[in-house]
Amino acid sequence: MRRLCLHHAAGIAHFAFKANNRNASEEKTTIETLRQLAEHDANLGPWQQLARGILPHLNDLQRVMLLPSSNASGGLPSSMECAEKAVEVFTNLIRNQIGADRNITVETVLPAADFENFHQVMDQLERAIRRCASHFALSDMVIDVTGGQKTTSIAGALTTLDKRELNLQYVPTGPAAKRGPKGYRVSTPTFDG
Numbered sequence: 001m002r003r004l005c006l007h008h009a010a011g012i013a014h015f016a017f018k019a020n021n022r023n024a025s026e027e028k029t030t031i032e033t034l035r036q037l038a039e040h041d042a043n044l045g046p047w048q049q050l051a052r053g054i055l056p057h058l059n060d061l062q063r064v065m066l067l068p069s070s071n072a073s074g075g076l077p078s079s080m081e082c083a084e085k086a087v088e089v090f091t092n093l094i095r096n097q098i099g100a101d102r103n104i105t106v107e108t109v110l111p112a113a114d115f116e117n118f119h120q121v122m123d124q125l126e127r128a129i130r131r132c133a134s135h136f137a138l139s140d141m142v143i144d145v146t147g148g149q150k151t152t153s154i155a156g157a158l159t160t161l162d163k164r165e166l167n168l169q170y171v172p173t174g175p176a177a178k179r180g181p182k183g184y185r186v187s188t189p190t191f192d193g
Contacts, residue, residue: 015089017044033097034058034090039178046147047086051093052171053144053181058098062136063105064090065128067121070112073149080112115148121155129163138165144181146171160185 015031017040029044031037037044038051054064066086068079079086091106098104109128113120125143132141143166145156153170160166169181 015093017048031093034093035097037093047089049146049171049173049177050090050144052177053146053169054090054094056180057142058094060140061094061104063107063132064094065132066090066106066108067124067128067152068108068110068112069115071114071116073115078112083108083112115152118151118155121152122159125155125159129159129166138163139167142167142169142183144169144171146181 015037017029017031017037029040029042031040031044034051034055037048038055040048054061066079066083068083068086070078070080072078087106087108091104094104094106109124109131111124113124115121129138129141143156143159145153145168148156156168160168164185166185168184170184171177171181172179
């Protein structure tokens with residue numbers, strides 16, 4: 001079942017999202033900007049949580065790196081199967097939100113990881129960090145574990161323990177999701193001896 005359609009009109013990409021629940025009508029919601037997707041009242045699928053995670057960072061954001069899975073989950077295909085579409089959608093939603101004069105790169109980190117395999121997820125995170133480290137300080141990076149399986153959340157948390165300057169964020173579900181992501185940075189207390 002397709003949950004997203006892409007339409008180009010008047011030079012702006014419009015996306016039609018279908019609500020992500022069994023009781024929803026077949027009617028689709030037209031979305032043009034990242035904010036519209038993030039703040040929409042209906043549950044428009046997992047990409048909505050990603051939009052909510054990106055939105056607060058738009059003023060300073062330069063790059064979004066998507067880490068796709070190689071395995072299907074909950075009757076849905078692997079995120080690798082729609083990674084190319086995700087790059088296109090988020091590139092356009094962000095551009096529609098901030099204007100074409102500022103460029104934010106949206107890309108995937110390949111190869112995709114089996115999200116049930118902790119070591120593959122850790123390797124994928126490390127590849128993403130290495131790709132960004134030549135352009136950005138660790139303190140300027142955020143690992144968002146929203147929508148992932150427990151292994152991705154654990155890998156994200158452990159990566160921030162290993163690299164203390166990294167930030168970890170999670171977008172809650174339900175009504176709390178509209179308040180935006182919760183951010184975490186690990187700090188270790190010091191004791192005066």
